[in-house]
Amino acid sequence: MGKHHVSATVNGDPVEFLCETRQTLLDVLRDELNLTGSKEGCGSGDCGACSVMVDNRLVCACLVLGVEAEGRNIETIEGVAQGEKLHPLQKTFLEDAALQCGVCTPGVIVAAKALLERNPDPTETEARYWLAGNLCRCTGYDKIIKAVMNAAEEMRGA
C-alpha cells in the first residue's frame, strides 16, 4: 500500500508529508510532524483533546484523515502563541489556574480561541455549550469558564 503525498499549511508554514490512507490528521500531526501538543484522549471525537482548526473550522483531528489535509490550512495549539507572546487565553488560563493535569488544555484553548473569534462577548452559557465537546476531568470546568470569560474581556478591551 503506497503512501499519499499531502501538501498543507500548518501554523502558517507550508508542510509536506507522506501518510497512509488510514492515518488520521491527529496521527499525522503527532507522528509525522512531531506536533504532540494535540492529545489523543479517545480517538472517537468525544473528548476534544485533539481539537484543531482546519480552514478556520474547529474539528477533532482524530476524526479527520491525514489525506483530507491536502491544500488546507491547519492550526494547532503550537501556533496559538506568537513567538514569545502568549495568547490572552493562555495568559488567563495560567492566571486563573484553569488547568490541573493539563492534558485537555491544548484542545480547550484551541476550542476557546475559535469561540472568541466568532463571538467576542459570549455569555457563560454560550461558553459552556461551545466547550461541551472538550472533556476536562480535573477542574470541574469552573476555572476554565472563568479564564475564557476573562480572556474575552481582555481581548475586547485590547
Added chain:
Amino acid sequence: MGKEEQQLKALDKGKYRYIGTRPVRPDGVDKVTGRANFGADLKLADMIHGSVVRSPHAHARIKSINVDKATALPGVKAVVTGADFPMLSPSDRIPGVAPLSFYDLSRNVIARDKVLYDGHAVAAVAATTVAIAAQAAELIEVDYELLPHVMKALDAMKPDAPLLHEDMFTAGVEPKPTTPSNVSKRVAFTLGDVDTGFAAADVVVEHEFNTETVHQGYIEPHACVATITEDGMASIWCSSQGQFMVRAYTARVCGMEVAKIKVVPSEIGGGFGGKTTIYLEPLAVELARRAGRPVKMVMTRDEVFRATGPTSGGHAHCKIGAKKDGTITAASLQLEYEAGAFDGSPVALGCMTGFAPYDLENVSIVGYDVVVNRPKSAAYRAPGAPVAAFAVESTLDVLARKLGMDPIALRENNAAKEGTQAAYGPKFKRIGFEETLTAAKNHPHWSAPLGPDQGRGIASGFWFNIGGNSSASVMINEDGTVIVATGNPDIGGSRASMALMAAEVLGVDIAKIKPQVADTESVPYSDLTGGSRVTFATGKAVIEAAQDAVRDMKERAAKIWEVDVDQVEWRDGKAVAIETDKHQPLSVADIAGMAGKTGGPISGKANINASGAGPGFGTHICDVEVDKETGRVTVIRYTAIQDVGTAIHPSYVEGQLQGGAVQGIGWAINEEYIYDADGRLENSGFLDYRVPVASDVPMIDTVLVEVPNPGHPYGVRGVGEVPIIPPLAAVANAIADATGLRMTDLPISPPRLLAAIDAAK
C-alpha cells in the same frame, strides 16, 4: 464579621509571605502551549509499537495460545504471553510499598490459566508500526473454555455462584471456612452496643443502596515507552502516579532488581487513583527485551475502560436511630463492594469513613470484599468513601425529615470534634468538621429561595489523608536560584505548592525557585502521589530540605564573617549577623557565589516518613432542578465547603474542591459501567460513559475553611479526596427535596428517575 466567622479565620494570614498567594504554576507555560510531554508523547530512535490481546470473555479458561501466525507476520518483532513472566507466590508482597499482592498484580497484567473479565490481557505483540501490531494481535489464536460468570456482589456471595478463584477462602470469619468463596474478607468495626442503642431511639430509619462500577475517567490513556539493554538495564518513560511504584511493581512482575530499572516520569494527564498501579510497563519491558528495540505502548480509550481502574460498585444497608432531639443513639452499616477480578476493593475504607464525621456511642459496621468478573478495581479518589457516605448521608437526610429537623442542625448535634472517638477507633485531634457545618449554615446559598421543581440537599464527608515516605532535595545554584527536586508526579499543581513552601523557608522569591519531578535515579524513594499526601508529606520533606539548606548557608555566612554560627540568623532570605552591625547581610546569591571558597556546593536534603496527617472534612450544598417529564436532573447551584488546614496555593485547592465535586456529580447522575448478559462491557467510550461536560454543571462555589493541622509546620491537610465524598448524597438529597422521592440506586439517570416519578403518580 460574626464571631463564628472569626473562628473560621483561625489562620493568621499575615504570618506568611508566600504561602496563601496565587503565583502562576512553574509548569504552566509548557501546559498551555502544548509543549509539555505526557505519556504518549515520547519517541525514541528505532522505536517499535506494542499492542495487547485482550479477552473477549468475562470468565474463561485459557486452553492454549497459538502465536505462530502473528510471529510470521512481516514487521512483528516480539510476542509475549503469561508463560514469559515469572509465576509469583500468593504470599508475595512488598512490605512498606503497599498492601498489595504481586501474585494478583502479575496475573492482572497478563492472564495465566484463566481470564477473569472482558478486557483481561492475554498476550502482547510488538511490531514496526501500530497497524502491524494491531493486525498481529488479531492473529494470535486463543482457545478458551467458557466458564459461567458473575457480575454483582450480592450474586457472587451466593453459595452456588461461579467461583473466580479456587484458592480464595474468606478471611475474618471464624471458624475458618473450608470451602472457597468469592468473598475475600469480612471486616467489622464495633463501638458500644447497637441493640441497646436502637432500643433507646425514638425514630429509626433504614435504607438499602446500590451503586454501579464507575471509572476515574482521566483524559490521558495509560502509555509508556520501555527499552532494555542486552545486559538487562531497563528504562521506562511513562505516565503514572509514582515512578518508584512503577519501578517496584515492574521489577516484581518481571523478576528484576529495582536498580536495573530506571523510571522517568512524564507529565500525567489525570489519574485520580487510577494510575497507582501498572498495566503496560512489564509487557513493554519484556517485548523490548525480545525485540532488542524500544517499545511504545499506548492504550485506546476502549482498553482504558475495559481493563483499568474502575472503582467498586456495590450494595449498602444503613440504619440510624435517634432521639426526638436529634441525638443519634445507634448506627449500623453493611457494605458489599465489588473488588473486580482480584480481591482488594476499598470496602474497609468505606467502613472506616462512613460514620467518621459523627460522634456516636453505638456503631456496628460490617464490610465484605467480593470478587466478580469485572476489571480489578483501582483506587479512585477517597477509595471506598463515596459509596459509604452516599448511604449514610442519604439515611441522615431521611432521618432529619422524619424528625422535622434541619439537616445541618442534625449533623451539628452529632458532629465529631477534637477528642471524639471515631467509629473506626482512634480519637481525633484538632479537626474542622463543625466549622464546615457553620460555614454551610451561614452561606447565602443555604437560605436562597428555590423555584418550582427545584430542591436543595446537603451532605458531608470524611477522609483520613495520609503521610508516608517522601524525599526532597533543595539545590542552591551558583547565582542564588534554587532547584527543588522531589519524587512525586505533579498531578494537579503540586510543583507550585512545593515551590511556595520552599520559598517560605528560604525567604527567596518563588520566581527564583524551580521545582522538579525527578526520575528514580535522581532522588531517593518516594511513595506515590495519592491519598492526598503530596502537599502534606512531600511538602514536609521540602520544608525540612529547605531548612537543611538554610542551616548550611548560615554556616557559610559564619565562615565568611569568621563568627560562630549561632551568631547568624536567617531573616527574609538573608543571613544576618546578630549582635553586631559590622557585617552586611548576605543574600542566597552572595552565599552561593562564595560556595567554592567556603566548602563546596550547597544543598539541603530530607528523606522522611511523614506522620501527623490531618483528617479532612467537607460539607456540600447542592441545588437541582428536575424535569419531571424526562427525569433529567440539572445541578443549578453548588457550594463545596471544606476544612483544608492551610491553603498553600488557594487556586489549586479550590480546583481540587471543584473537580472532586463535579466527579461526584457525574457519579450521582450519569456514570455507570453497563455490561451485557455475557459480561461484556457495552459502554467503553466517552460517548456512552458520560462524564460531566461543561454545559452540565454550574460554577462550583468554594469555601476554604482553614483549621491548621497541628501535624504540619504550615498546617497543611490533604485536600484532594474529600470533595468527591459528599456529592453523591448531596445530589440525591436535593432530588428528594425537589420530588419527594428517595433515590437509593446510582446513577440517578433520567430513565431511573422518570420511572420513580411515574410510579409515584
Added chain:
Amino acid sequence: MAKVVLQTELANSFTDGVTQLEVEADNVRQLIAALDRQYPGMGERLRTRTAVAIDGEIFQEPYLEAIEANSEVYFLPKIEGG
C-alpha cells in the same frame, strides 16, 4: 499499661473475640512482640497488614513509635488513597 484495641476480624482469629487488651510496651515493635508471645501468629499479621493509631495519630508503617503508659493503640487496615 497501654490500652490496645483490635479489629473484630483480628480478635476473632486470635483472641476469641476479645478486642480490648492491656499491654506493657515502650514502642510498637515491643508491643507487637508482646502480643505475639501471648497470641502466637498475631505478630506476623500485625507487622505486615496493619497500620496503627497511637493516641489518634495514624502510622502506616509502625515500628519504633513510642507508646506511653496510658496510650490508646488501635490496629487498623492500611490506608491507601487515590
